[in-house]
Amino acid sequence: MLKDKLIWILSGLLFGTLFAIGYQLFTPQTFSQAHPQTALAHFPSQTPYPQATTPTSETEQILKELENFQLTAKSWFANSKSRYYHLEAYANYHLLKDIGTYPNGQIIPNEHYLNTWYEINNFGQVQSAVTLISGIDEKVLSTQTLVDGINWVDFDTGKVETQLTEAFSIIPTDIHLKDFYKFPNQIKLNYSREWLQDKTFTVVVFSSEYPQSLPQPDLSNTVVKEKVIAIEYEVFYHKDSGLPEKENCYYRLVDGTTVLVSETRGVFRAVSELPTNIVNIIQSGKSK
Numbered sequence: 001m002l003k004d005k006l007i008w009i010l011s012g013l014l015f016g017t018l019f020a021i022g023y024q025l026f027t028p029q030t031f032s033q034a035h036p037q038t039a040l041a042h043f044p045s046q047t048p049y050p051q052a053t054t055p056t057s058e059t060e061q062i063l064k065e066l067e068n069f070q071l072t073a074k075s076w077f078a079n080s081k082s083r084y085y086h087l088e089a090y091a092n093y094h095l096l097k098d099i100g101t102y103p104n105g106q107i108i109p110n111e112h113y114l115n116t117w118y119e120i121n122n123f124g125q126v127q128s129a130v131t132l133i134s135g136i137d138e139k140v141l142s143t144q145t146l147v148d149g150i151n152w153v154d155f156d157t158g159k160v161e162t163q164l165t166e167a168f169s170i171i172p173t174d175i176h177l178k179d180f181y182k183f184p185n186q187i188k189l190n191y192s193r194e195w196l197q198d199k200t201f202t203v204v205v206f207s208s209e210y211p212q213s214l215p216q217p218d219l220s221n222t223v224v225k226e227k228v229i230a231i232e233y234e235v236f237y238h239k240d241s242g243l244p245e246k247e248n249c250y251y252r253l254v255d256g257t258t259v260l261v262s263e264t265r266g267v268f269r270a271v272s273e274l275p276t277n278i279v280n281i282i283q284s285g286k287s288k
Contacts, residue, residue: 062189062204066177072242077171082270087116089266095222102142104156109135117278118170125149125167128282145281176206176233192234206233226253243268
């Protein structure tokens with residue numbers, strides 16, 4: 001099943017979660033604008049890790065900047081003063097052998113597009129949403145709709161695929177920053193130096209190393225044959241919105257090479273109204 005391979009988040013991130021907000025492919029709070037998050041870089045929770053080291057001044061600087069991005073993102077949504085949002089995203093899982101199938105039986109392609117529309121209530125919570133997932137030929141492969149802010153319903157089968165415990169906020173949570181605070185001993189933060197000249201984005205690399213004493217991540221569903229010594233997420237944060245607009249996931253291998261595992265990107269926009277076809281899907285989902 002897809003939800004066994006992709007975690008909400010992105011990690012779910014990746015976008016993301018993730019990622020999309022609204023379908024079991026991705027997790028709402030982790031999708032983080034347009035980045036479906038993958039489960040490829042999950043951290044074993046019951047494994048002993050080395051003692052934490054004293055944060056460097058650069059780490060503290062990056063943490064402060066990431067926290068400021070969270071505040072900027074909240075302001076971006078507040079200032080938009082809109083009830084409706086559109087998330088247009090792209091994902092490519094280069095090294096996965098099999099992502100799975102949609103509830104309607106369609107095979108999930110490694111490379112696909114996601115378009116999600118959201119309607120929020122007065123508390124900033126998503127009360128209804130629609131996610132259209134399509135291949136690179138733009139043919140829609142699966143449609144999911146969020147009903148009453150809780151149930152994600154597959155439009156083709158009419159079945160509830162995911163039932164949330166509570167309504168979620170439109171403001172995404174930075175899953176990578178959250179993971180850093182949860183696993184401070186095994187995640188390192190660095191700036192991506194080659195991108196610092198671009199004034200539009202701040203690019204931060206979240207790196208998790210796998211020493212010999214730790215179990216390897218599960219690579220059975222990938223084409224990777226070499227041993228992985230580190231997993232890195234390269235995240236591009238937009239300076240104006242505070243939201244990540246692109247994310248690359250890499251494996252660093254024991255032979256010294258680095259391979260691109262997945263890439264996700266997208267755009268989050270406030271819109272004045274939902275398209276008629278999206279409104280019709282929402283109404284149809286409520287009646288099922």
